[in-house]
Amino acid sequence: MNPFDRIFTRYKNFPEVDLSQGRSIAYSRSSTRRMMELIDANGHGNVHGGVIMRMVDESAAIVAIKHSQSPTVVTARVERFDFLAPAFIGDVVTVHCTMNYVGRTSMEVGVEVTAEDLIARETRKIASSYVIYVALDEDRKPRQVPPLVPADEEEAKVIELARQRRERRKKIDEEFKHLL
Secondary structure, X not given: OOHHHHHHHHXXXXXXXXXXXXXXXXXXXXXXEEEOOHHHEOOOOEEOHHHXXXXXXXXXXXXXXXXXXXOOEEEXXXXXXXXXXXXXXXXXXXXXXXXXXXXXXXXXXXXXXXXXXXXXXXXXXXXXXXXXXXXEOOXXXXXXXXOEOOOOHHHHHXXXXXXXXXXXXXXXXXXXXXXX
Protein backbone atom coordinates (compact mmCIF):
# COMPACT_ATOMS: atom_id res chain seq x y z
CA MET A 1 0.00 0.00 0.00
CA ASN A 2 1.22 3.48 -0.87
CA PRO A 3 1.99 5.26 2.45
CA PHE A 4 -0.01 8.28 1.30
CA ASP A 5 -3.15 6.21 0.69
CA ARG A 6 -3.75 5.98 4.43
CA ILE A 7 -3.50 9.76 4.76
CA PHE A 8 -6.02 10.37 1.96
CA THR A 9 -8.49 7.68 3.01
CA ARG A 10 -8.25 7.98 6.80
CA TYR A 11 -10.69 10.86 7.00
CA LYS A 12 -12.57 10.35 3.78
CA ASN A 13 -15.76 10.98 5.72
CA PHE A 14 -15.16 13.60 8.37
CA PRO A 15 -16.57 12.78 11.81
CA GLU A 16 -19.82 14.43 12.88
CA VAL A 17 -19.16 17.06 15.53
CA ASP A 18 -21.72 17.94 18.19
CA LEU A 19 -21.74 21.74 17.92
CA SER A 20 -24.06 22.08 20.90
CA GLN A 21 -21.36 20.81 23.24
CA GLY A 22 -18.89 23.56 24.06
CA ARG A 23 -15.34 22.81 25.14
CA SER A 24 -13.20 24.47 27.77
CA ILE A 25 -9.71 25.86 27.32
CA ALA A 26 -8.33 22.95 29.33
CA TYR A 27 -9.94 20.45 26.91
CA SER A 28 -7.42 21.05 24.13
CA ARG A 29 -4.38 22.49 25.92
CA SER A 30 -1.12 20.98 24.67
CA SER A 31 2.65 21.17 25.09
CA THR A 32 5.36 19.92 22.76
CA ARG A 33 9.06 19.51 23.65
CA ARG A 34 12.17 18.91 21.64
CA MET A 35 15.90 19.12 22.26
CA MET A 36 17.61 21.52 19.85
CA GLU A 37 20.36 19.98 17.75
CA LEU A 38 23.10 21.22 15.46
CA ILE A 39 20.77 21.01 12.44
CA ASP A 40 18.52 23.60 14.16
CA ALA A 41 21.29 26.24 14.34
CA ASN A 42 21.45 29.40 12.27
CA GLY A 43 24.62 31.17 11.13
CA HIS A 44 25.00 32.83 14.53
CA GLY A 45 25.02 29.57 16.47
CA ASN A 46 21.55 30.08 17.95
CA VAL A 47 18.45 28.08 17.13
CA HIS A 48 17.03 29.40 13.87
CA GLY A 49 13.82 31.42 14.30
CA GLY A 50 12.21 29.39 11.53
CA VAL A 51 12.68 26.21 13.56
CA ILE A 52 10.84 27.82 16.48
CA MET A 53 8.10 29.10 14.16
CA ARG A 54 7.58 25.64 12.66
CA MET A 55 7.34 24.09 16.13
CA VAL A 56 4.78 26.74 17.09
CA ASP A 57 2.65 26.15 14.00
CA GLU A 58 2.68 22.37 14.47
CA SER A 59 1.97 22.56 18.21
CA ALA A 60 -0.81 25.12 17.89
CA ALA A 61 -2.40 23.08 15.09
CA ILE A 62 -2.69 20.15 17.51
CA VAL A 63 -4.82 22.34 19.78
CA ALA A 64 -6.99 23.49 16.86
CA ILE A 65 -7.47 19.93 15.58
CA LYS A 66 -8.34 18.64 19.03
CA HIS A 67 -10.83 21.44 19.75
CA SER A 68 -12.52 21.36 16.34
CA GLN A 69 -12.38 17.58 15.94
CA SER A 70 -11.48 18.38 12.35
CA PRO A 71 -8.60 16.54 10.69
CA THR A 72 -7.97 19.57 8.48
CA VAL A 73 -7.13 22.94 9.94
CA VAL A 74 -5.16 25.63 8.16
CA THR A 75 -3.16 28.54 9.48
CA ALA A 76 -5.09 31.66 8.55
CA ARG A 77 -2.94 34.20 10.37
CA VAL A 78 0.00 34.52 12.67
CA GLU A 79 -0.66 37.42 14.98
CA ARG A 80 2.21 38.86 16.98
CA PHE A 81 5.12 36.51 16.83
CA ASP A 82 7.55 37.96 19.36
CA PHE A 83 11.05 36.58 19.84
CA LEU A 84 12.16 37.52 23.35
CA ALA A 85 15.44 35.63 23.83
CA PRO A 86 17.55 33.10 21.91
CA ALA A 87 17.49 29.35 22.27
CA PHE A 88 20.75 27.44 22.00
CA ILE A 89 21.85 24.03 20.79
CA GLY A 90 21.26 21.57 23.63
CA ASP A 91 18.31 23.52 25.06
CA VAL A 92 14.96 21.77 25.38
CA VAL A 93 12.39 24.00 23.70
CA THR A 94 8.82 23.66 24.94
CA VAL A 95 5.82 25.09 23.14
CA HIS A 96 2.77 25.60 25.40
CA CYS A 97 -0.50 26.17 23.53
CA THR A 98 -4.03 26.99 24.67
CA MET A 99 -7.24 27.78 22.83
CA ASN A 100 -8.07 31.43 23.57
CA TYR A 101 -11.05 32.18 21.35
CA VAL A 102 -13.39 30.42 18.95
CA GLY A 103 -15.54 32.05 16.28
CA ARG A 104 -17.82 30.17 13.90
CA THR A 105 -15.01 28.51 11.93
CA SER A 106 -11.86 30.19 13.25
CA MET A 107 -9.86 29.59 16.41
CA GLU A 108 -7.17 31.66 18.15
CA VAL A 109 -4.45 29.64 19.86
CA GLY A 110 -2.17 31.40 22.34
CA VAL A 111 1.43 30.21 22.40
CA GLU A 112 4.29 30.57 24.88
CA VAL A 113 7.71 29.14 24.06
CA THR A 114 10.38 28.39 26.66
CA ALA A 115 13.94 27.10 26.43
CA GLU A 116 15.45 25.03 29.21
CA ASP A 117 19.18 24.60 29.80
CA LEU A 118 19.22 21.14 31.37
CA ILE A 119 22.71 21.54 32.88
CA ALA A 120 22.25 25.01 34.40
CA ARG A 121 18.63 24.12 35.26
CA GLU A 122 17.48 27.46 33.85
CA THR A 123 14.24 28.02 31.95
CA ARG A 124 13.65 31.18 29.91
CA LYS A 125 10.64 32.45 27.98
CA ILE A 126 11.92 32.87 24.42
CA ALA A 127 8.86 33.62 22.30
CA SER A 128 5.11 34.13 22.25
CA SER A 129 2.46 34.28 19.57
CA TYR A 130 -1.19 34.09 18.64
CA VAL A 131 -2.03 31.80 15.72
CA ILE A 132 -5.43 31.77 14.04
CA TYR A 133 -6.66 28.56 12.39
CA VAL A 134 -9.71 27.74 10.31
CA ALA A 135 -11.22 24.26 10.29
CA LEU A 136 -12.04 22.85 6.85
CA ASP A 137 -14.56 20.26 5.71
CA GLU A 138 -14.13 17.51 3.10
CA ASP A 139 -14.46 20.07 0.31
CA ARG A 140 -11.82 22.32 1.91
CA LYS A 141 -14.47 24.91 2.82
CA PRO A 142 -14.64 26.49 6.30
CA ARG A 143 -16.32 24.17 8.78
CA GLN A 144 -18.18 25.26 11.91
CA VAL A 145 -16.44 24.36 15.17
CA PRO A 146 -17.73 23.79 18.71
CA PRO A 147 -17.91 26.88 20.93
CA LEU A 148 -15.35 27.66 23.60
CA VAL A 149 -16.98 27.80 27.02
CA PRO A 150 -15.15 28.94 30.14
CA ALA A 151 -14.75 26.35 32.90
CA ASP A 152 -14.02 29.05 35.49
CA GLU A 153 -13.45 32.80 35.92
CA GLU A 154 -9.83 32.59 34.78
CA GLU A 155 -10.84 30.97 31.50
CA ALA A 156 -13.61 33.57 31.07
CA LYS A 157 -10.99 36.35 31.33
CA VAL A 158 -8.76 34.67 28.73
CA ILE A 159 -11.69 34.34 26.33
CA GLU A 160 -12.78 37.95 26.87
CA LEU A 161 -9.28 39.32 26.24
CA ALA A 162 -9.07 37.25 23.05
CA ARG A 163 -12.49 38.54 21.95
CA GLN A 164 -11.24 42.10 22.42
CA ARG A 165 -8.11 41.31 20.36
CA ARG A 166 -10.32 39.92 17.62
CA GLU A 167 -12.43 43.09 17.56
CA ARG A 168 -9.26 45.24 17.32
CA ARG A 169 -7.97 43.05 14.46
CA LYS A 170 -11.26 43.50 12.61
CA LYS A 171 -11.01 47.29 12.94
CA ILE A 172 -7.42 47.31 11.73
CA ASP A 173 -8.33 45.07 8.79
CA GLU A 174 -11.13 47.49 7.84
CA GLU A 175 -8.72 50.44 8.00
CA PHE A 176 -6.27 48.61 5.71
CA LYS A 177 -9.04 47.93 3.18
CA HIS A 178 -9.58 51.68 2.85
CA LEU A 179 -5.88 52.25 2.21
CA LEU A 180 -5.74 49.91 -0.79
